[in-house]
Amino acid sequence: MKQYETVIGLEVHVELATKTKIFCSCSTAFGGAPNTHTCPVCTGMPGSLPVLNKKVVEYAMAVGLATNCKINQYCKFDRKNYFYPDNPQNYQISQLYLPICRDGKIEIETASGKKEIGIYEIHMEEDAGKLIHDEWDDCSLVDYNRSGVPLIEIVSKPDMCSAEEVIAYLNKLKRIIQYLGASDCKLQEGSMRADVNLSLRELGAKAYGTRTEMKNLNSFKAITRAIEGERARQIELLESGKQVVQETRRWDDNKEYSYTMRSKEDAQDYRYFPEPDLVPIVISDQWLQQIKEQQPELQDEKIVRYKKEYQIPEYDILILTSSKKMADLFEDTIALGKKPKEVSNWLMGEAMRLLKEEEKEADEISFSPIHLAKLIDLLEKGIINRTVAKEVFEVIFREDIDPEQYVEERGLKAVNDEGMIRKMIEEVIQTNHQSVVDYYAGKKKAMGFLVGQTMKAMKGKADPGMVNRILEEILNQ
């Protein structure tokens, strides 16, 4: 069998986080009753006209800048003409001839090292409505709530050659865009959608093979499976002397198989032409400068700075900066005077554990840095012990409570009264005589048991260090 190289390019659609739609002032909020977030413009009524939402241009510019694109300071919208009921005007307002961003690149890192992935262009466009097929009534209904929701499409160069690289690229894009606040980039909810263009060529060949485009990829897992499946399918074709047909295929992740949606022959002629209802977008140097200045510190820059400023392991830095929410929380807590290492430990340990347990993403963290700082304070001052602190952290994580108040109300303060602890230890020794005998017989484990019994008796509020010390004292008397 010949050796084949996989060549992959991605078209990534990202729903922008604007409050209103791209060409009208209807809400972009998700989940309204059908056709409640609509007006004459986004339902394509006769005589209605589009007016561009400035925020869309700003988000597109921000993403373009963050991905090292050249910003076209004179760009235009075009109409893409095709008939489909989810498309109320039967044309989509998009950009073909002069998109807002061109020629960018981002760096990805995989097991095999660092690599640059080129970005061919980023353009702005409107989303379509949603078709609902009512099997019961045997009819189709249209919900135009999503019609006119702003999208950017990020078209990569065919620079990727494995699923691993594709995932790394998508993660990188996702992180950049989330950092910019331009979108929440959720694949499952469709606010980030990736179409995979894949072709094969013999190892060492220069010319590209015939590519297919795969749609309906709703998770990273589906993308990985689809790439592997498509590679295998194309190899099988080529090895049996057949040709790959240029076509769009739909991935069915349940059956782990893709099937033809439309071939090149059925490809529609979209009859693109400049949108006459919108004037060209002229981005002044001043406007561009303003967006540049507003760009937040991105992950790559944060990593470099963290290495310099905080004595924490590189792995922790990667995790802490993987979401802007987490990084902000980390920095804000430090700004309240807490030690980076201590803050990092809480976030890396307890926070990550709870996120995993609740199947949440780091962006969904919702507690305030003030509460974390107070918790660390309580611990450092010895007002609570670490065991109690972990319990309180869980409540902060879930309900963002004020730890001072919580500890006060629940009586969780550590018991530092030596006399009281001593008295309790004596009681424990009395009732666990066998353990004491074991201890003297050289079984050091027995010590741990007695500490545990004492802590239990004191409802976890005693300082374990003090318990240890006093116990040792008594036993060694």
Added chain:
Amino acid sequence: MDEMALTALELAKKIRKKEISVWEAVKAALINIEKREDILHGYITVDQEGAKKRAEIVQKRIDAKELLGVFAGVPVAVKDNICTKGILTTCSSKILENFIPTYSAEAILNLERAGAVLIGKTNMDEFAMGSTTETSYYGVTRNPWDIEHVPGGSSGGSCAAVAAEECSFALGSDTGGSIRQPSSFCGVTGLKPTYGTVSRYGLIAYASSLDQIGPIAKDVSDCAAILETIASYDPKDSTSVKRKYYNFTSALVEDVAGLRIGIPKDYFGEGLDLEVKRAIEHAVKVLEERGAFVEEFDLSFVEYAIPAYYIIASAEASSNLARFDGVKYGYRTKDDTRLHQMYKKTRSEGFGAEVKKRIMLGSFVLSSGYYDAYYLKALKTKTLIKKAFDRAFEKYDVIVAPVAPTTAPKLGESLCDPLKMYLGDIYTISANLAGLPGISVPCGVDKKGLPIGMQLIGNCFEEDKVIRAAYTWERSQEYKRCPIVKEETKLYC
């Protein structure tokens, strides 16, 4: 008293002075409609009840001194491609036979603010595609000067209604001459403003980059005042322009001393009817006698205007009209069980022949492989035409041209020879391609008794010069009422 013989401004003044009531004015228009519509058919919808209600409201507001607008109480007719909230708006097409907008065009809102009373919607060529008002699904409109002739188009209904005094003034739309040419054929005055002056919000698009709403009235003064009322910067229309001035009536000055008038030789050669030519030459002479400086010049690129126009307009139309698909509103075929069948049949049954022809032409010039050869080339031609006008306006304030090669043709004549009909747009199209303001003013009658129009074209945003020249010419002659109106008036007197 014959209220409808008055200009809109004169009528408004009488209403303000309480010499007549709003309802009397509106009723006078409705009576004329009842008398003449059977023959003329200028209207698709006459909203008698609505007009009465609106008249009552306007009267109350005038009495309460809330409404001081220049057109308070004046009955107005509106072309049927301009959306009117709650009133059928068909574009003269079967495909919109049941379309009642939930919103009014910005121009209509501006008219309402000035107190004008909408009485009905006027006939037009289907989707404004045509030069005769014969492509309307709802039947032809006849020219009130001679009912064997067409009123011109596409705003034929509006112009016929103004000429026949079935309204005080009307709104039309002009994509390639659709206000100016029927105004010329019907002996009334029609103005196409600079592109971007009147909001297109609510105007059902034919060719978005060329369409403009404009006034049609008995004289230049009315047109200037109407434009002043309907023109506005509208954030809902991205192509709307924030102009330096919106005061067009201050240009109503009878003085052309020193005004530089250019006569493009290319417009007065072959193909122009001799009677039309003479009438315009006479008018130019009058302006020259009044102190204007007149000179002939070569405009150039004139022969490319028609192909460029039909490519651009058809291309935009093919996309603009895609939304009429039977899914959301308008006509839907009965055979609608399968989607593509539904699309095909709805559009085959819903659109007329001329519209289909232009959709096909437009789809063709935009299709892959042809885009560069046709559409892109047409856009370049458009730029060249604009530049030719820029050069001309360095030397001249106003360009005088014919409106159409002939006076109104007979019914049926044009559709038999569509190429001739398209060529008939030659003098008006360039103003749309270059975005320029143009006015058509009556300048005589031919031997057949049909009116002749003269066109004055200005540079972008220089309606003032056009209005001044047109007004000066108009003051040298009397407004000629069309024969039907005069005869009937005699009978009634």
